Amino acid sequence: MARRALDWLSERLNLTEIFSLLTSYGLFYSELDTRKPLREALAEAAERPAPSYARWPRVLGMIVVVLIGIEIVTGSLLALYYLPTPEAAHASLGTILRDVQFGWLVHQIHFWGAQLLLAVLIVRLLRFLAQRVYRAPRELVWVFAVLLLLVCFHLDLTGRALPMTEGAYWTSIRALEIVGAVPIYGSLALFLLGGAEALISDLTLIRFYTLHVALLPILAVVLIYLHFSTVRRVGLFETRDEPEVAGRLQFRFHVANIAILLAFLMGALASLAVLVPLPFLGPADPYATPPGVGPPWYLLACFGFLELTTGMLPPWLAGGLLFLGFTAFILLPFLDRTRPGAAGRRLMLAGAAAALVIWLGLTLYGARVA
Amino acid sequence: MRRAATGLALALLAAATAVAQGEQCGVCHPQSRVAFDGSIHQGEGVACSDCHGGDPASRELRRAHGGDFRALDDRLQIPALCAECHADLERMRPYNLPVDQYAVYLTSQHGRAIGRGERRAAICSDCHGAHAVLRPSDTDSPVHPRRLADTCGSCHADPELAAEFGLDPRVVEEYRSGVHGQSLAEGGTTAAAGCTSCHGVHGAAPPGFGDVDKVCGGCHVQERRAYLDGPHHAAMRDAGLPECASCHEHHATRRLAPDAIEAMCSDCHGAESEQAREGERIEVVLRTAADEIAAAERLTTQAARTAVHVEDYLSRLEEARTYLTEGLTLVHTVRLASVEEMTRRARSIGEEVQHEIYQKIDRRPAHIGLVLFWFYLVMTVLVITVYKRRLRASGG
Numbered sequence: 001m002a003r004r005a006l007d008w009l010s011e012r013l014n015l016t017e018i019f020s021l022l023t024s025y026g027l028f029y030s031e032l033d034t035r036k037p038l039r040e041a042l043a044e045a046a047e048r049p050a051p052s053y054a055r056w057p058r059v060l061g062m063i064v065v066v067l068i069g070i071e072i073v074t075g076s077l078l079a080l081y082y083l084p085t086p087e088a089a090h091a092s093l094g095t096i097l098r099d100v101q102f103g104w105l106v107h108q109i110h111f112w113g114a115q116l117l118l119a120v121l122i123v124r125l126l127r128f129l130a131q132r133v134y135r136a137p138r139e140l141v142w143v144f145a146v147l148l149l150l151v152c153f154h155l156d157l158t159g160r161a162l163p164m165t166e167g168a169y170w171t172s173i174r175a176l177e178i179v180g181a182v183p184i185y186g187s188l189a190l191f192l193l194g195g196a197e198a199l200i201s202d203l204t205l206i207r208f209y210t211l212h213v214a215l216l217p218i219l220a221v222v223l224i225y226l227h228f229s230t231v232r233r234v235g236l237f238e239t240r241d242e243p244e245v246a247g248r249l250q251f252r253f254h255v256a257n258i259a260i261l262l263a264f265l266m267g268a269l270a271s272l273a274v275l276v277p278l279p280f281l282g283p284a285d286p287y288a289t290p291p292g293v294g295p296p297w298y299l300l301a302c303f304g305f306l307e308l309t310t311g312m313l314p315p316w317l318a319g320g321l322l323f324l325g326f327t328a329f330i331l332l333p334f335l336d337r338t339r340p341g342a343a344g345r346r347l348m349l350a351g352a353a354a355a356l357v358i359w360l361g362l363t364l365y366g367a368r369v370a
Numbered sequence: 371m372r373r374a375a376t377g378l379a380l381a382l383l384a385a386a387t388a389v390a391q392g393e394q395c396g397v398c399h400p401q402s403r404v405a406f407d408g409s410i411h412q413g414e415g416v417a418c419s420d421c422h423g424g425d426p427a428s429r430e431l432r433r434a435h436g437g438d439f440r441a442l443d444d445r446l447q448i449p450a451l452c453a454e455c456h457a458d459l460e461r462m463r464p465y466n467l468p469v470d471q472y473a474v475y476l477t478s479q480h481g482r483a484i485g486r487g488e489r490r491a492a493i494c495s496d497c498h499g500a501h502a503v504l505r506p507s508d509t510d511s512p513v514h515p516r517r518l519a520d521t522c523g524s525c526h527a528d529p530e531l532a533a534e535f536g537l538d539p540r541v542v543e544e545y546r547s548g549v550h551g552q553s554l555a556e557g558g559t560t561a562a563a564g565c566t567s568c569h570g571v572h573g574a575a576p577p578g579f580g581d582v583d584k585v586c587g588g589c590h591v592q593e594r595r596a597y598l599d600g601p602h603h604a605a606m607r608d609a610g611l612p613e614c615a616s617c618h619e620h621h622a623t624r625r626l627a628p629d630a631i632e633a634m635c636s637d638c639h640g641a642e643s644e645q646a647r648e649g650e651r652i653e654v655v656l657r658t659a660a661d662e663i664a665a666a667e668r669l670t671t672q673a674a675r676t677a678v679h680v681e682d683y684l685s686r687l688e689e690a691r692t693y694l695t696e697g698l699t700l701v702h703t704v705r706l707a708s709v710e711e712m713t714r715r716a717r718s719i720g721e722e723v724q725h726e727i728y729q730k731i732d733r734r735p736a737h738i739g740l741v742l743f744w745f746y747l748v749m750t751v752l753v754i755t756v757y758k759r760r761l762r763a764s765g766g
Contacts, residue, residue, distance in 0.1 A: 098676075104676070253761065256761075259750070260755075270743055271744075274733075274739070274740045277676070279675035280676060282674070
């Protein structure tokens with residue numbers, strides 16, 4: 001029955017092409033001949049040896065895709081009830097949490113999924129650094145991965161403000177202050193967001209909302225597509241101690257592994273949502289700052305840096321250094337002049353470890369100041 | 371033409387200056403003039419000469435200080451001088467000021483001392499200022515509620531003066547350490563009792579024995595009613611014991627927490643007495659009610675964090691707190707039954723609210739759901755693992 005339906009569809013649609021589009025999101029790295037029927041093309045691809053993807057450390061890429069999928073689904077559900085105006089936002093979230101069936105669960109999963117996504121993206125970049133995955137010909141893998149992380153930061157940033165609770169509001173203001181400290185980009189972003197007054201107005205909120213539900217998700221999906229496109233062109237990064245595993249069953253194994261991964265991910269998210277729920281604070285008052293509100297956790301390092309340099313450096317210079325730091329991070333593959341081989345790798349590892357220590361130190365300092 | 375206009379302007383200027391210079395006292399007494407210009411009397415048509423006499427228009431020493439001039443350097447004269455206007459009904463009527471204050475002053479300890487010729491007793495200007503008299507509501511006025519203790523203390527906290535007149539100089543510091551003084555110092559309401567609230571304003575005198583409950587009851591109306599209703603009032607008067615101050619102190623007035631009640635009872639009645647046991651029972655019902663309300667408040671905060679509507683609970687807890695306050699007031703009857711009637715209501719509201727919130731924020735269904743979900747996930751993973759093993763066996 002299913003086979004007949006598939007054949008019927010194959011005569012009318014290029015299913016192979018559609019499937020190849022799906023594979024662009026990390027489901028399947030091998031090439032597909034889109035001129036052949038799906039079954040034939042798949043059988044052919046399965047013949048080719050392929051490495052295991054749903055295993056450490058490549059599993060991180062899979063988790064990113066799955067988490068973004070979860071965020072899109074839960075986000076769409078939340079958007080059915082959320083009202084993006086400063087007056088109604090807080091009450092509408094209250095409705096979601098209290099009156100909508102399982103609304104609280106969807107909201108908590110959306111929040112924890114986002115935090116997990118950012119954490120996974122950061123760990124993934126650290127892995128790229130440690131194994132020097134970014135070296136030619138994989139420069140673009142790195143660039144797209146960093147850009148994806150930046151887009152996800154912005155997604156989280158714009159999403160945090162939406163509930164208009166006390167904590168959300170002031171966390172966003174702190175984040176906007178940090179963004180505003182970056183020359184050129186900061187003033188441009190604040191101007192576009194209408195948040196230059198350090199106040200979230202109705203215009204700011206609707207812009208945050210538009211960015212959060214439309215522009216940034218599209219950008220993220222495009223970046224993931226580009227990221228996996230480079231991977232499909234240049235192939236997966238192989239380490240020496242990881243021989244290629246060949247076999248017809250590889251793809252089915254792969255799907256089974258994805259299913260297991262999905263199960264554990266859903267379990268982790270559900271546990272976080274039920275056991276460590278994000279509290280629903282009172283509505284924000286733009287004229288009363290509650291004590292002890294800092295920026296989001298991933299901006300604590302920038303916050304700490306800006307606080308540390310206050311009085312030492314002029315603000316434009318401190319912001320400029322941040323900007324230079326980010327730019328250098330994006331362009332790392334083109335700046336890394338260390339030689340391939342063990343010596344170069346050790347040098348790079350030492351540099352990366354030093355950068356990590358500085359980042360963690362600044363984060364701790366920022367957390368203490370906040 | 372231009373020259374004529376200039377001449378006219380100069381003439382007008384000279385005329386204006388002459389009018390402005392009508393009162394010449396400030397030329398030689400600039401400090402007094404400046405102080406007076408900031409006072410409430412300035413602008414109400416009071417002139418230097420109204421108090422000091424003489425010729426204010428003259429700059430010549432002898433003419434200016436001639437005629438009915440008064441230097442006012444004798445403190446004994448001052449109260450009568452102020453009374454010239456302030457006891458005049460016609461003059462004071464537009465300001466709605468009482469005109470009997472001079473008469474009241476004469477009955478006060480200060481006024482009687484002045485009558486005896488005691489020059490160190492307080493006169494009008496000691497508290498209100500001489501030239502720079504301000505409204506009492508003006509925060510710069512020495513008699514503003516927040517500055518009153520300093521003003522009274524400038525004499526009453528002086529150990530030498532106090533020793534001579536047989537007074538206790540510690541009272542001002544004691545007052546400052548009490549709830550009234552603290553409330554004023556911490557920027558609380560200016561309605562908190564100051565020196566004059568109990569001792570009288572112009573008729574300042576210590577409240578007589580047996581009048582303390584009336585003085586305190588002026589503000590603490592309900593407490594006094596409860597006190598009069600209970601057995602303490604008659605008993606303490608008969609025994610010659612201080613009333614409110616027995617428990618709350620005189621100047622260092624203190625708020626008594628419910629858990630201090632039993633100790634207070636034991637102080638007079640002895641630790642093993644029936645009264646001390648009654649005190650303990652009163653303490654227990656009050657504390658239980660307060661604990662229930664506090665627990666309900668904590669739960670309300672917790673519930674608000676999960677978006678539960680808590681407005682209704684908050685208003686009911688407000689009601690419970692009112693009952694608790696009434697219960698605390700009724701402690702002055704020293705009767706368990708009266709106190710318990712209020713604390714029972716407060717406690718039952720607290721318990722009800724807790725019960726209702728517990729039902730709304732119960733996380734058990736979510737936790738059970740989570741366990742079931744994990745069970746489902748583990749089973750799924752097991753099935754997939756078996757599937758993988760079979761694949762490997764058949765194909766690998």
